[in-house]
Amino acid sequence: MLARGETVHGRVDELPFSERAVPQAKGMQRIALTPIFADTAWWGFLALGRTDASRVWSEMELEALRTAAEVFGAAIYRAEAEAERERIQLKLQAAQKLESLGVLAGGIAHDFNNLLTSILGNANLARMDLPPDSPAEYPLQQIEATTQRAAELCRQMLAYAGKGRFVVRTQDLNHLIKDIIQLLRVSLSKKASIDLELAPGLLQVVADAAQVRQIMMNLVLNASEAIGDRPGRIRITTGMIRPDSACFDDAVCAPEQPAAEYVFLRVQDDGCGMTAAVRARIFEPFFTTKFTGRGLGLSATLGIVRGHQGALKLESEPGQGTTFTLLLPRATEQPAEPEVPAPTAPAWQGKGNILVVDDEANVRHVAGRALETLGFTVTAAQDGREAVELFAANPAGFTAVLMDLTMPRLNGLEAFAQMRQIHPSVRVVLMSGYDAQASTASVTARGLAGFLSKPFELAKLREQMRALDDLPPQL
Secondary structure (H helix, E strand, O other), X not given: OOOOOOOEEEEHHHOOHHHHHHHHHOOXXXXXXXXXEEOOEXXXXXXXXXXXXXXXXXXXXXXXXXXXXHXXXXXXXXXXXXXXXXXXXXXXXXXXXHHXXXXXXXHHHHHHHXXXXXXXXXXXXXXXXXXXXXXXXXXXXXXXXXXXXXXHHHHHHHHHOOOOOOOEEEEEHHHHHHHHHHHHHHHOOOOEEEEEEOOOOOOEEEXXXXXXXXXXXXXXXXXXXXXXXXXXXXXXXXXXXXXXXXXXXXXXXXXXXXXXXXXXXXXXXXXXXXXXXXXXXXXXXXXXXXXXXXXXXXXXXXXXXXXXXXXXXXXXXXXXXXXXXXXXXXXXXXXXXXXXOOOOOOOOOOOOEEEEXXXXXXXXXXXXXXXXXXOOEEEEEOOHXXXXXXXXXXXXXXXXXXXXXXXXXXXXXXXXXXXHHHOXXXXXXXEEXXXXXXXXXXXXXHOOOEEEEOOOOHHXXXXXXXXXXXXXXXX
């Protein structure tokens, strides 16, 4: 291999046999060549050839050849650097676009969840006041059902924004797949079949089981749609990898701080595949290649992956099928036994005064009315600062505090911190339709008494307030 600036020249028939073919095919008898380097990387050779076998290259001609090779190398390096810069810029623009859409989706979902809390709560309360044979019973049931469907869309929007509430614990990925495989099979096109290739042993991840199942459902349904009306196969594979430095270079979504080991779920189909234009837009909300959209499926998948500090890779070409690869950090703990919630008697009644804190008047009203039906008295505050002032005036006068997480002046966590300084054993239940910080793990770590995800039904509120009886008494 020639070094930078070196030249070799002489008769073509003196070259190694494997290197003679091209110049001889061009009728060359004598040749001079020098390597081209793009920065420090060898790129190729630049050569001069003559049909005159007696031709001898002068030093000036060889120097010109070396100079031309340097010029070519610099131009190639600049072109490659510009192409790389454009690639990074496009990736950054795509990430910024997804981030902006995520902020918008999260904000809309938060505001809608406040509205849905009022609608669902008032419908619950109205049904409680009806006689069993009231003609209003069925319309109210429909209002509740429609509200729950709207709440599910909000949850998908929050998942897309990476702000969905995760109930995380150590899970076995293979076990989650086996739990949902029958549902997947009945949801697919009759022409599509599923092949499972699950790695032996436990593949532990710290994850929200419901969210991981949603990812599986989204990816498998996408594969089924790609297969369409013709016979096809969907292969679901699991395993474990130790990523190298280039593992996430082509990922659609990648963690900021990669873990040492990852558990992967790969969903591969032999369907129609995607063009580059479709791949560039496939994770946009409501984007579809069909006549009607499927909503936020793959968009929500991306948000869930981000929320779990995972990665997602996409490989697809027209006519060659599609492969999605989900990677989640491997956990070292054994999967926990599922918790079985204790049943709550519908007739349970509480007692005491509850401080209800929310910046939305309709939420304060419906939560207050619901608590009154459970036997409590209610004091209302419109933000965290007013709540702290009321609590400081009479800490022993409140059985518990039901408080929104996102409020002006003082948010729920800030207000809780100040209340705890006043009364260390204060019982605070946070409610929110927005923030991922209020996951079960965070609630426990911060010493909160519980969390309610908006919108919530009266039964959920009763269950949460009933759980306060099992806590140590306030001092």
